[in-house]
Amino acid sequence: MALFDKYAPLMGQFESLESTGYNPFNVSFDRVLSPTEGVIAGRRILLLGTNNYLGLTYDPDVIDAAVAATRSLGAGTTGSRVANGSYGGHRQLERHLADFYGRQHCMVFSTGYQANLGILSALAGKDDHLILDADSHASIYDGSRLGHAQVTRFRHNDPDDLDNRLRRLADTPGDKVIVVEGIYSMLGDTAPLREFVEVKRKWGAYLVVDEAHSLGVLGRTGRGLAEAAGVEDEVDFVVGTFSKSLGGIGGFCVSDMDGFDILRVASRPYMFTASLPPAVVAAVTEALNQLRHRPALRQQLMDNARRFHAGLGDLGFHVGPEASPVVSAIMPDPKTAFAFWTRLLEAGLYTNVSLPPATPKGLALLRSSVSAAHSRSQIDHALSLFADTGRELGLIPAEPAIPTWVKHPTATLAGAEPQDALAIGFRSQLLARLAAPSKAMAKYYSAFRRQSPGRARIVGDK
C-alpha cells in the first residue's frame, strides 16, 4: 500500500465522490443510441458532453467504410509504422489531410495526445525553447516534458506577455517555438492568432497551433482558427485530432517545412507505438470527406453553439467569453459542480465536470459540448434543465431577469462583493457583447488576473 500513499488525498476525494452515488469521472454507458442519446443505468440520457461536434460517429458512410476496411484488412495492424510497415490507408489519409490543408507534409499519429507528444518533443531540442500558452492542454505540457527543450509559459491569450517572454529569451541561443490552441477546451475561447503571429514574426520564432477543438468548427472550409483568422501562411505546424469533429481516434500534424519527414524516424511517440487500425483509418478518411463536403454541418453546429451559449448567459450563468461548441458554466466550487452535474444526470442530461488543475484559474466548470446533430428542441430541453437546476441550487435568479448592474454598469453589484472577480468578469462580458469579441476576452481575463495571480475568487467562496 505504501506505493500508493502519495495518492491518499486524491483517493479521499475520489471515494467521497463515489459515495454520492454518481462519479463524473467514472461514468459508464450501457449503450449509445446516436450522437446525441445514450443509456446510463437503464435510463435514456441526452448527451451534451461528447466532443462529437459534427455528429459523424453514426454516419452510415463512415460506418460502411470502417466495416469494409476491417473485412478486407483485418482488425489491427499489430505494429508500428516504422518497424512493421504502413498500410496504404495511412498514407492515403496523410495525403488527404495535406490536401485539405494545402500543405506539403502530413504525419498521422495514433492519438491526438501522441501527436502533441511526438511533435513538441521532436521539434524543440536541448538548446531550443518551447513557449506555451498557460492554459495549454495536458498533452502539450507532457509533450514539452518529453523533449529536452527549456519550457516557459505565457499568460493565456496575452500577446504582450508572449512578446515580453520572447524578449527575455532574445539573447539566449536556440530556436523559439510558440504553442497555442485554436479553441481552448475548457472555456471555449479562441486564441488572438493574428496578434500572436505579429509577435512570432518580430522575434523570428516558429508557431504551432493545436486545432483539436477547431478542426471542422472554424474557418471557411473548416480548417480551424488559422483559416478563420487568415494567417495560415504564418502557422508553421498545425496539430489536430480525429477524436472530436471526425468522430474517430488518432492525431496528425501538417506542415510546409522542408525536411518535415525526418520526424518519422526522430519522433518517439510516432515510432514506438502501434499504428491506427484499418477501420479507424477508413472511418476518419470518410469523416474528413464529409467534413469537406457538408459545410451545412458546421453551420448547424455554430447555430446550436450560439443558442446554447446565449441561453445559459441569459439565464444568469457565468459562461466563457465567446460562443463556441465548448460551453462551460462556471461553478462556485467543485462541490456545487458535482451536485449540479448529478442533478442534470438524474434529470436525463449528460455533461462534464472539469476541475483544477485541469482548468484555468482554479475554476470549477460544468462543461458542455454541443453537436451539429443536436436538434433545436434538444438544445432547448438542455437549457430548461440547466434553468431548473440552477434555480434549485440558488445559482441563478428565480426568474430570468436582467440584473440592474448590467443595465447600469456603474451601480454596485447586489449580493456580491464589488471586487468579486467573477462578477466583474461577468459584467464586462455582458457589456462587451456589444463590443468586439477579442476585447471582451481581454477584459474577462484581466478581471481574473487583477484579482489574484494564483486563483480567481468566486462568488460565495470565502
Added chain:
Amino acid sequence: MQNSAEQIRSLVFDALRAALDRPVEFSDDTNITEGLGLDSVAVMDFVMEIEDALDISIPLDRIAEVKTVGDLVAAAQDLKGGR
C-alpha cells in the same frame, strides 16, 4: 537592475502572500504545495508574477524542482544573478 538577495526574497514572499486567498504563516521551509495547498497550476501562475517583477524566465523544469519557499527564493536569486 541588480536586486539584492534580500530584495528577491521579500519579493517572493509578497507574491506568495498575494497568491493565497487567506492569510497563512509560512517560512523558507514551508512546502509550497503541501503546506500552502496550491496546486501545480496555481504555483506556475504565481511564479509568473515573480518572473515579471524580476524580468527573468524560470523554466518549468526549474519550477518542478522547487519544493519549499526557500527553493523558489534560491532559484530566483540564481537566475537573477543576485547572489
